[in-house]
């Protein structure tokens with residue numbers, strides 16, 4: 001049932017094409033294939049997860065509040081540039097199985113033998129980033145609905161947050177999950193001591209989309225650039241902290257439409273359809289702009305003091321063929337100077353920053369993770385997206401996840417920064 005059971009997708013790049021631009025490079029094709037698989041995974045979901053997740057009510061006594069603030073404040077610090085420094089145990093803060101992370105990101109359970117990827121912390125160039133403080137987070141978010149909207153990277157960050165909070169023994173429970181077994185598109189957790197809810201809204205393009213996002217056997221995406229995806233936009237007025245995180249799906253073959261009127265605006269990476277190639281930078285920009293307008297535009301936004309955050313693009317690290325078992329097998333971060341942010345990744349990052357700046361002065365926060373994520377090729381599940389992948393020897397071909405992050409892992413850093421952004425907002 002998992003996407004990796006599907007026959008390989010062959011494909012939109014069959015014919016000889018002129019080398020028009022960066023989009024048609026070979027690397028891009030390989031990456032695109034790999035991403036298609038990952039992004040469309042229906043989680044294989046171990047049975048214990050599927051059954052027990054809903055019923056679980058964690059009721060360990062709260063450790064209470066006021067164990068110190070987030071420290072350091074957030075004012076003016078630029079978290080985007082810095083380096084990973086050795087810090088033994090820094091990311092060993094929870095057991096992913098105990099807080100029910102997606103099975104394919106539960107690297108420890110899946111048998112990943114090396115654990116050094118948990119021993120690093122991000123040191124910004126010009127300030128300190130305090131370790132995550134669950135009490136401080138819940139205090140900063142008291143009575144609020146924290147919603148992560150976007151693709152599976154948004155979910156990756158939401159699950160990290162829930163685990164970080166749960167690890168500090170705050171009682172919580174899963175209060176909603178989508179009915180479809182094995183999916184994690186719309187989940188919600190409650191932390192009743194502080195009246196905080198944390199939600200995930202799966203909307204890989206932010207705007208309305210059909211085709212592949214709904215049905216993996218369809219070969220491309222159909223994206224309606226003038227209409228926001230329904231579920232999250234219907235709930236937008238209930239969101240007090242909205243974290244938008246998207247990007248990877250835009251790389252895949254797509255037809256872009258106007259919903260009203262249904263005319264084709266253009267395509268990305270579908271030359272056989274004989275429509276204008278429009279790439280994906282402008283659709284990505286459009287989707288973010290519309291989402292910010294929705295979140296900032298309503299009367300409820302001002303009344304409730306909504307905090308809107310855009311997470312920048314977090315790159316994948318496929319280094320070999322997508323199904324080579326060693327395509328992301330590194331066990332250390334890149335050294336300073338060893339890796340730069342890629343051109344496309346950097347452009348997506350810039351677009352998010354520009355749209356945040358243009359939306360409304362200082363009302364949109366940017367959670368700029370592109371650089372820090374680029375430096376962590378070791379943080380992905382790789383073949384440990386599968387449980388005990390080498391139990392029967394090393395297979396020649398095996399799907400790897402070089403896109404999401406192991407939980408616990410470096411995506412916890414995203415939430416360390418998110419906490420500082422919330423503290424800064426509170427102080428304003």
Ligand SMILES: *[C@@H]1O[C@H](CO)[C@@H](O)[C@H](O)[C@H]1NC(C)=O
Pocket residue numbers: 095096097098
């Ligand atoms: C993590 O939690 C699971 C389920 O609660 C448990 O079976 C497992 O032993 C734990 N792992 C570690 C390393 O504590």
Ligand SMILES: *[C@@H]1O[C@H](CO)[C@@H](O)[C@H](O)[C@H]1NC(C)=O
Pocket residue numbers: 215216217218
């Ligand atoms: C998914 O798409 C395939 C191919 O277009 C189609 O045959 C199938 O009926 C679709 N499945 C669902 C559940 O819509």
Ligand SMILES: *[C@@H]1O[C@H](CO)[C@@H](O)[C@H](O)[C@H]1NC(C)=O
Pocket residue numbers: 274
């Ligand atoms: C593709 O579009 C061009 C310009 O609109 C048209 O001249 C051509 O006949 C079309 N080709 C096909 C195969 O539809």
